Amino acid sequence: MSHQEAIGRNAHKIDPNNIPAEPARATAEGKHKHLGIWIFLGSETVLFASLFGTYIALKNSTAGGPTTQELYGLELVFLMTLLLLTSSLTSVYAIYHMKNNNFKKMQLWMGITGLLGLAFLGCEIYEFAHYITDYGFTFRSSAFGSAFYALVGFHGGHVIFGLSWLIVLMARNAKRGLDTYNAPKYNTFALYWHFIDVVWVFIFTVVYLMGMVG
Template sequence: MGTADDTSDDGGGHHLPAVTDFPRGFGEASWWPYIASVGAAGIYIGAALFFMGHNGASIVPAIAGPAVFGVSVVLTLTGIFGWLYHAFVANYWERAADEHSGNMLRFGMLLFLCTEIFTFGAGFVYYFFIRTGSWSGAEIPPELLSPLVAANTVLLVVSSFTFHFAEVELRKDNHRRFTALLGVTLLLGLVFIGGQIYEYNLFIIHEGFTLTSGLFASAFFGLTGLHGLHVSMGAVLILIVLARAVMGQYSAERHTSVSTVSMYWHFVDVVWLFLVAVIYIGAVAP
């Protein structure tokens, strides 16, 4: 795995983060991506176990799904943190700016986003499959398309603009505006997550619309929950970038981690627009 903003010149023929990575003694090998991948796979296994333990099936204990899901989320975040820390943060000041390494990391992010497109695409295919089948629309909650959805959409779209202009200010070496706009982006993202939690609370507690309420419910909570997880991870990434910005670890020449996180954030923004068009507006459309 290449380094982020910079490349180590340690004289030993290794590229960071390998020389300080986990586990030690494995040369260029890094296990952090594998830890994150195992955790991500466990999230889907936990979801499957949840369905196996509900709806009268009781093939596995009801607690098995939530337990595996929770452990997998922690494992995924741990792997991502270790990966990002050693790629972007460790020994930062000892590295020199390297445009080639930066381009390689951006290309790696593009490949990662391609896999995410397939992940969300599978969910959309499932939704289209049930929509063209025995679709009655009876299980759709009456408040599905609400002002809350519109407000959340505006918040996320605006956050993409604030992130974009934060990058513009960074390339001008205007660190104060860069940091301020990055903070606004993080705040908008957190408010969006809070809005989605509030929406789930309305559906689950007040309307009895849950994951097991039917085919549409499984598609709705599956896709919006997956997107919410991505937004949450994006918020963590922005928080890391913001902390580094406060420490003065970026300049017009050293900003690869900012641009890669920006790519990720714009991606989750576009996915949300598709979700609103397909899951929210499309569900209530005749």
């Protein structure tokens, strides 16, 4: 560790006798990151809206292939919803422990969040495989197919990105413990993860539930 780095690390240590109320926003960089991720999420809102709009425009363009009512089933989607909603709560717990400066518990809850996300992803892969093998419903079968896989797949891609991010984050900090240098990183991840959950809420509503209704 170079001299400069040592100074930097010391400056970010959390004094156990004087824990900042918001470790994630105790430094200028933390404040920047906090606003930065929110601005980014505002941008993501439009990104997903474009996909939702495309999906809504094309959801009846089945070109003789399976329709929404024939494809979707409620049980799996309900399970996926529960998994992702719960992972949102567990990341809230993680941030709660961050504020109490309890690094181990924070890592634990973040780990649970990651596992739930992984389970969600497993379900999604199973769902896609099911559509492809049992219905021959692919990205190429119709405009509806393209729009469906683009929207749900884009969300799935965000989950994959989030999980990789979380793994790198947890691994890199496992030995360092919590300080005001990495607290913003955890907080940024948590906000991103909540946002993925919000998008899923609209996916299960607009795609699956409204697709079942017809």
